[in-house]
Structure formats: structure tokens, C-alpha cells
Amino acid sequence: MDFDFSDDHRLLRSTVREFAEQEVAPVAEELDRTHSFPYEIVRRLGELDLMGIPFPEEYGGAGGDSLAYALVVEELTRVDSSVAITLCAHTSLGTQPIYLFGSEDQKQEWLPQLCSGERLGAFGLTEPEAGSDAGNTHTRAVLENGEWVINGAKQFITNAGTDISGVVVITAVTGSRGPNGDGRQEKEISNLLVPNGTPGYEPGNPYRKMGWNASDTRPLTFTDCRVPEERLVGPRGAGLRQFLRVLDIGRIGVGAMGVGLAQGALDQALAYARERRAFGQPISKFQTIQTKLADLSAEIEATRLLVYKAAWLKDAGGDFSLTAAQAKLKSGRLAVRAADDAVQIHGGYGYIEEYPVCRFYRDAKVLTIGEGTDEVQELVIARALGT
Numbered sequence: 557m558d559f560d561f562s563d564d565h566r567l568l569r570s571t572v573r574e575f576a577e578q579e580v581a582p583v584a585e586e587l588d589r590t591h592s593f594p595y596e597i598v599r600r601l602g603e604l605d606l607m608g609i610p611f612p613e614e615y616g617g618a619g620g621d622s623l624a625y626a627l628v629v630e631e632l633t634r635v636d637s638s639v640a641i642t643l644c645a646h647t648s649l650g651t652q653p654i655y656l657f658g659s660e661d662q663k664q665e666w667l668p669q670l671c672s673g674e675r676l677g678a679f680g681l682t683e684p685e686a687g688s689d690a691g692n693t694h695t696r697a698v699l700e701n702g703e704w705v706i707n708g709a710k711q712f713i714t715n716a717g718t719d720i721s722g723v724v725v726i727t728a729v730t731g732s733r734g735p736n737g738d739g740r741q742e743k744e745i746s747n748l749l750v751p752n753g754t755p756g757y758e759p760g761n762p763y764r765k766m767g768w769n770a771s772d773t774r775p776l777t778f779t780d781c782r783v784p785e786e787r788l789v790g791p792r793g794a795g796l797r798q799f800l801r802v803l804d805i806g807r808i809g810v811g812a813m814g815v816g817l818a819q820g821a822l823d824q825a826l827a828y829a830r831e832r833r834a835f836g837q838p839i840s841k842f843q844t845i846q847t848k849l850a851d852l853s854a855e856i857e858a859t860r861l862l863v864y865k866a867a868w869l870k871d872a873g874g875d876f877s878l879t880a881a882q883a884k885l886k887s888g889r890l891a892v893r894a895a896d897d898a899v900q901i902h903g904g905y906g907y908i909e910e911y912p913v914c915r916f917y918r919d920a921k922v923l924t925i926g927e928g929t930d931e932v933q934e935l936v937i938a939r940a941l942g943t
Contacts, residue, residue: 602673650677814887
């Protein structure tokens with residue numbers, strides 16, 4: 557096995573690290589405090605060809621692989637999670653369904669403007685009664701005279717309500733397959749493209765959140781929203797299979813976010829421990845602090861390799877679902893622990909908003925919830941083990 561990066565991967569990582577440290581870090585606290593969407597940073601990410609990393613150049617993408625994508629997400633999250641999730645949700649959830657399952661016309665229409673960062677993509681799956689039970693979709697779409705008429709609501713949707721949001725891919729019930737094993741009607745679920753500005757489609761007000769304050773998260777409503785029949789993504793009734801595939805891929809990105817946040821927390825804690833003096837010496841000289849830092853370092857490296865393995869398996873055409881779920885589960889929990897330890901090492905300063913670890917602490921928790929809760933990951937892993 558080769559654990560070394562290619563020259564291209566090394567260059568990409570160093571480029572994104574420099575960008576994050578020089579252009580994101582100086583404004584991250586203000587963006588978080590003012591709940592301001594990072595339009596200028598997204599524009600720069602587009603100029604650096606980072607908004608369409610894993611998509612072919614023929615559609616305006618960078619022609620990179622999943623490992624390249626994971627590296628970019630990791631490096632951005634080391635500095636700021638709001639910027640990272642904006643790119644991550646746009647790529648894994650907003651653009652990926654169109655690339656994987658869209659028609660050639662849909663790809664030609666949307667991928668160039670999504671990959672350039674001119675427009676943001678979103679994925680509308682979660683509903684009030686369809687979170688972990690993702691198949692319990694209530695949003696409905698009825699085909700009438702060559703148009704899908706959509707009624708329903710989505711919640712916790714990222715990137716749908718900004719000034720540059722372009723399209724959301726939503727799941728909707730488009731019919732019934734007849735009774736299943738327990739006698740209930742099985743829903744036919746399909747995916748539909750709904751461009752921003754379509755009459756009847758209304759992004760709601762942004763949520764007040766614990767973290768990710770500079771990212772866009774809000775509910776969506778659809779009231780007699782009409783889109784042409786050609787907005788169907790892939791075959792009718794294939795929506796469940798499609799979004800499960802999308803979520804598998806998305807867990808690589810969220811796993812990279814967990815590693816990046818944990819690494820950023822460790823970086824901050826180590827730098828502070830070297831500077832802070834108590835009892836006549838830097839606190840980094842005390843064994844209790846050393847133990848926390850050393851343990852985090854080992855856990856981060858192990859989890860990083862798990863995320864990279866999931867990316868490698870996907871790029872090699874292997875079955876990566878189990879590894880991606882393991883990586884997402886492990887990295888989210890590690891991010892929470894790393895942020896907690898970093899705040900503890902900072903002491904009272906860790907509770908002050910001017911210090912990045914305070915923001916990291918608030919941002920970390922959602923990594924155990926979004927893109928499938930820890931409990932769902934455990935279920936996925938257990939089923940893959942044959943339980």
C-alpha cells in the first residue's frame with residue numbers, strides 16, 4: 557500500500573492550506589459573529605477551481621478525485637467549518653446528484669455554473685418527519701399536463717437561500733408501488749430539480765443555530781410549485797436508491813470535516829499550551845496537557861487514514877459504504893472530543909469568542925448529527941457486518 561500523496565495532491569493541499577490561513581482565518585470570527593454568508597470566499601474558491609473538484613473538466617469541474625476533495629474539505633475545516641460545509645454540501649449534495657443521475661441536458665445546463673461557483677447547489681431531503689427515517693417523505697409531486705406539481709416542505713437545507721443559490725434537488729413522492737410486506741402502501745420516491753426563483757418554491761428564513769453561523773441553513777416550502785416533466789432526475793421511482801448513494805459519498809466529505817476540525821483544535825491547543833505559562837513554565841510541559849495533546853494526535857491520524865481509505869475505495873471503484881460510515885462516525889465523535897479538550901486546555905480563554913476553539917466547540921456537535929446521525933451510522937455499519 558502507498559501512503560504517500562502524489563505531487564498533485566501535495567500541491568493541492570498546500571494551496572488550500574495557504575488560502576485558508578491567509579484569506580479565511582482573518583475573517584472567520586467576524587463572519588461567525590455577524591452570521592454573514594462568505595460570498596467573497598466562495599467567489600475565490602470558484603476562481604481556484606475548488607467548487608467542482610471531483611467532476612470532469614468537460615462540465616467545468618477540476619477533474620480531481622475523491623481524495624483531492626477530502627483534502628480540500630479537511631484543510632478548510634481546520635480554519636472554519638462554515639466555509640467548509642458550504643463547499644461540502646454544494647459538492648456532495650447539490651452537484652453530485654445531477655452529475656450521477658441527471659440527463660445530459662441537465663448536466664450541460666447546471667454543472668458548468670455549479671462547478672465554477674457561479675451558482676450554489678442544494679439537496680432537499682430532510683423533512684419534519686423524514687430525517688433519520690429518510691424514506692418517510694411527505695412532499696408530493698403529481699404529474700399534470702407535462703409538469704410536476706410539487707407540494708410539501710423541507711428543513712435544515714444548506715445553500716438554498718443565498719443570493720447565488722441556483723437549484724435544489726428534492727425528494728418527492730411521485731406515486732405508489734402497491735402494498736409492501738406489512739400491507740402498507742410503499743411510496744414511489746423520485747428526485748426533481750427545482751431552480752431558485754420557480755413560482756411556488758420559497759426558501760424560508762435562516763435558522764438561528766449553535767454553530768456553522770456563516771453557512772446558509774433554512775427550511776423550504778413548495779406550494780403548487782410547477783416544474784417541467786424534464787426536471788425529473790434519473791428514472792421515476794429511483795429517488796430512494798439515488799439519495800442513499802449520494803449520502804454514502806457525502807459521508808466522505810463530512811468525515812474529512814471531522815478530521816479537519818479536530819486537527820484545527822489540536823493546532824490551536826498546542827500553540828496556546830506552548831505560550832501559556834503557569835507555575836513558572838509553559839503549560840505544555842505538564843504531563844496532563846501532554847497526555848491530551850498526544851492522545852488527540854494519535855486519534856486524528858488514525859481517523860484521517862480511515863477517511864482517506866474511504867476516498868481511495870470510491871476512486872478505485874470498490875464498495876466504500878461501510879468505510880465511509882465508519883469514518884463519519886469516528887470523525888464526528890473525535891471532533892467533539894478534540895474541541896472539548898482544546899477549550900479545556902485554553903481554560904477561561906477557551907470560553908471567549910475571540911479564540912477559534914470557542915467557535916470550533918460550537919461547530920463540532922453537528923458533525924454527529926448531520927449527514928446521518930451517529931445512531932444511523934451505527935445501523936449502517938451493523939447491517940454491513942451482517943447483523
